[in-house]
Structure formats: structure tokens, C-alpha cells
Amino acid sequence: MNKSDIIKAVAEAVGLKRADASKAVDTVFSCITQALSGRKKEPVNIAGFGIFKVRKTKKRTARNPQTGEPIEIPARTVPVFRPAKAFKEAVQK
Numbered sequence: 799m800n801k802s803d804i805i806k807a808v809a810e811a812v813g814l815k816r817a818d819a820s821k822a823v824d825t826v827f828s829c830i831t832q833a834l835s836g837r838k839k840e841p842v843n844i845a846g847f848g849i850f851k852v853r854k855t856k857k858r859t860a861r862n863p864q865t866g867e868p869i870e871i872p873a874r875t876v877p878v879f880r881p882a883k884a885f886k887e888a889v890q891k
Contacts, residue, residue, distance in 0.1 A: 801823065804823055805819045805820045805823050806819075808822060808823055829842075830842050830850055833850075834850060834851070834852050834877055839852040839875070844882075845882070846882055846884045846885065847881070847882055847884075847885050848879055848880055848881040848882045848885055849879070849880045849882075850877060850878070850879055851877075851878055851880070852875050852876070852877060852878070853875070853876055853877075853878045854873060854874070854875050854876075855873055855874055855875075855876060856873055857870065857871065857872055857873040858870075858871050859871070
């Protein structure tokens with residue numbers, strides 16, 4: 799399922815035009831992105847679905863597989879999703 803499939807499903811479920819459903823889906827994604835990328839980097843908790851949050855990784859040394867030489871990988875911030883218990887159980891059925 800991709801973004802256009804989600805938009806179509808929302809439009810059919812709620813009885814909206816595709817353009818209105820597209821705005822709604824885009825707004826939800828935008829809100830999640832803004833919360834995670836803002837100054838506070840606050841987590842987004844969606845009950846029954848999961849938590850989107852930001853995690854910082856440490857700087858580390860890796861090896862180039864072709865040459866074997868060490869490479870420094872800088873510290874960075876990555877998005878993480880932790881599914882809710884109800885979501886995990888629904889997927890396992």
C-alpha cells in the first residue's frame with residue numbers, strides 16, 4: 799500500500815473527495831514530520847498504533863568492505879517507530 803492507496807481508502811471510508819482526503823493525509827504526515835524535526839523533537843503517540851520518536855546515534859568507526867580502510871560515521875538523528883501492543887497483535891493474526 800502506498801500513499802495514493804491510503805488517500806483512496808480514506809476518501810472511500812469517510813465519503814470525501816480524493817482532493818480533500820489527500821489534504822487530510824498530507825496534513826497528518828506533515829504534523830508527524832514537524833513534531834519529529836522541530837526544536838523539541840517531541841514524540842508522536844498514536845494510541846493503538848504506535849509511537850514515532852527521534853533517536854540519536856553515536857559516532858562510530860566502520861570499515862569500507864572493498865578496501866578495508868576505516869571510515870568515520872558521524873553521529874546523527876534518526877526517526878524510530880515503536881508499534882503499540884494492539885498493532886502488533888493485529889499484524890500477527
